[in-house]
Every structure is written in C-alpha cells, then in structure tokens.
Amino acid sequence: MKIFDILKKTYPDARTALNFSNPFELLIATILSAQCTDKRVNEVTRELFKWYRTPEDYLKLGQEELEKQIRSCGFYHNKAKNILETCRILVKEFGGKVPSNIDDLMKLPGVGRKTANVVMSNAFGIPAIGVDTHVFRVSHRLGLSDGKTPERVEEDLMALLPVEMWSLSHHLLIYHGRNICHSRKPQCDRCPVNSLCRYFLTIS
DNA sequence: AACTCGGGGCA
DNA sequence: TGCCCAGAGTT
Incomplete structure (x- = not known):
C-alpha cells in the first residue's frame, strides 16, 4: 500500500511513545494513558515503576496511595480501582502474568480493545x-x-x-x-x- | 450512540 | 477561559 x-x-x-517491553509495565502504562498525554504517563510511570513492578506490589500499595501516585493522569479514581482489580485477576487467574490473547486481556477492567491490542503487539509481538x-x-x-x-x-x-x-x-x-x-x-x-x-x- | 469519568498543559 | 489529551464502562 x-x-x-x-x-x-x-x-x-x-515507535510507541509508551516504550515498555515488559508486558505488565506496558499494561499499567497503557491503562493510564486513556485521555492523558503520553508525556505525563511516562513521567508518572518512571517514578512508579521504581518501586512497584508486580501485581503483588500494587495490591500492597492499595487504592488511596495508588490514586496519589497517578493523580496527574486524570480519571485517577477509576484508573486506580481498575489497576488494582486487574492485579487481583492477574494473580488469581493468570499466575501473576499478563495474558497474551485479546479475550483474556479484555476481561481485565480498564483494558478495552485498544489497550489489549497494544499490549499484544508491543509486548508479545502478536500482530494487532x-x-x-x-x-x-x-x-x-x-x-x-x-x-x-x-x-x-x-x-x-x-x-x-x-x-x-x-x-x-x-x-x-x-x-x-x-x-x-x-x-x-x-x-x-x-x-x-x-x-x-x-x-x-x-x-x- | 451518547454520556461520564478529570487533572494538567497550552493558546 | 476553553480546548484537548496513545479510552473504557455504563446506560
């Protein structure tokens, strides 16, 4: 063409402005990117990922503290809630790993079709x-x-x-x-x- | 299909 | 001030 x-x-x-090859980090960054500039997502995650790298880390962090960390990305209450629920599902149903197919990804709260496709293609190399x-x-x-x-x-x-x-x-x-x-x-x-x-x- | 969730940067 | 930002969920 x-x-x-x-x-x-x-x-x-x-290339992606959300340059994370780690599937979990890319997933979090992409959830945060909804109606928010990639520049700010990169600022917030640069700090966030220093301390919190796994689903378990976020579950320990908790709703209120996570909201503070991601506040500047907007929609922070819903995003924090979705991230935590997503982490619970990852731990409970996927052994703490990010699934690589669209159906499982879209079951995660905060993950729609766009985010699921981005995670598949950028983190798993699946054409999407x-x-x-x-x-x-x-x-x-x-x-x-x-x-x-x-x-x-x-x-x-x-x-x-x-x-x-x-x-x-x-x-x-x-x-x-x-x-x-x-x-x-x-x-x-x-x-x-x-x-x-x-x-x-x-x-x- | 329309509406809501929102802080922060920029003109 | 007003518009816009690598969307998703609900009605």
Missing part, C-alpha cells in the same frame, strides 16, 4: 492494530475506512494490509496524526500523503 510506504519513509523511527483516536481519525481522512466504530476501522485496516504491517501501521498512523493530521487543523500543506488523501481532495 503506497500510503504506508510513504509514511514508513517519512517516519522511519515511528490498536485503534485510538488518531488511528480512527487518520484512517477516515485517508479513506482507508468508513467504519463507525474502532472495531470496524480495525477490521478494514487488517483487510487492507499484510499481517506483518499491522503493528507498524498503528504507530505510523498515530505518528502522522500527531505530527500532521491533527484533529482540528490538519497541516495538509505539508502532508507527505496529501495526494493520496480523500479528505485533502474534498477541501482542495
């Missing part, structure tokens, strides 16, 4: 496309999908791309969304794929 060839050349270092707001918006603009839900966009992208491109396409579309294809004011004049973009066609 030509669009992704260009994006790959344009963003040769596109996490559809966040960037991927959703950019895919629609480019004309890669007309899906009304993230799941439909995910299906369209998977049908469009070879399996070995799934994980990378997630990073490329996010990178592009953050750098050029902004929600409000997309920088179409300096977009490397504007000649292939459906949205650019409608406005020019």
Whole structure:
C-alpha cells in the first residue's frame, strides 16, 4: 500500500511513545494513558515503576496511595480501582502474568480493545492494530475506512494490509496524526500523503 | 450512540 | 477561559 510506504519513509523511527517491553509495565502504562498525554504517563510511570513492578506490589500499595501516585493522569479514581482489580485477576487467574490473547486481556477492567491490542503487539509481538483516536481519525481522512466504530476501522485496516504491517501501521498512523493530521487543523500543506488523501481532495 | 469519568498543559 | 489529551464502562 503506497500510503504506508510513504509514511514508513517519512517516519522511519515511528515507535510507541509508551516504550515498555515488559508486558505488565506496558499494561499499567497503557491503562493510564486513556485521555492523558503520553508525556505525563511516562513521567508518572518512571517514578512508579521504581518501586512497584508486580501485581503483588500494587495490591500492597492499595487504592488511596495508588490514586496519589497517578493523580496527574486524570480519571485517577477509576484508573486506580481498575489497576488494582486487574492485579487481583492477574494473580488469581493468570499466575501473576499478563495474558497474551485479546479475550483474556479484555476481561481485565480498564483494558478495552485498544489497550489489549497494544499490549499484544508491543509486548508479545502478536500482530494487532490498536485503534485510538488518531488511528480512527487518520484512517477516515485517508479513506482507508468508513467504519463507525474502532472495531470496524480495525477490521478494514487488517483487510487492507499484510499481517506483518499491522503493528507498524498503528504507530505510523498515530505518528502522522500527531505530527500532521491533527484533529482540528490538519497541516495538509505539508502532508507527505496529501495526494493520496480523500479528505485533502474534498477541501482542495 | 451518547454520556461520564478529570487533572494538567497550552493558546 | 476553553480546548484537548496513545479510552473504557455504563446506560
């Protein structure tokens, strides 16, 4: 697919901003990342992971103290509650390990389809496309999908791309969304794929 | 499909 | 001040 060839050349270092290879740490960081900048998640987790590295560590920490630690990420009450319940399930049902399939991951509170896919692809190397707001918006603009839900966009992208491109396409579309294809004011004049973009066609 | 959960950065 | 941020859960 030509669009992704260009994006790959344009963003040769596109990779996750939540750069954790440890599945458990990536899971926690990704739960925290909901409606929060990756910059702040990295700040909070850099401190958090110094002291708390396993599900047992968080269960010992407790709700109130965890809320304080993650407060600046927003939605801290729900996130703390979800993280602790997730840790309980990990200990009780998965031997303290993070499962690597989407069904088990999505049973964890605080883990939706996007987070589950990110954990699978970034921590376990399983081809998957996490559809966040960037991927959703950019895919629609480019004309890669007309899906009304993230799941439909995910299906369209998977049908469009070879399996070995799934994980990378997630990073490329996010990178592009953050750098050029902004929600409000997309920088179409300096977009490397504007000649292939459906949205650019409608406005020019 | 619409709504709520929210602190913090930035214009 | 107002808008936005690598979403998920509930109704």
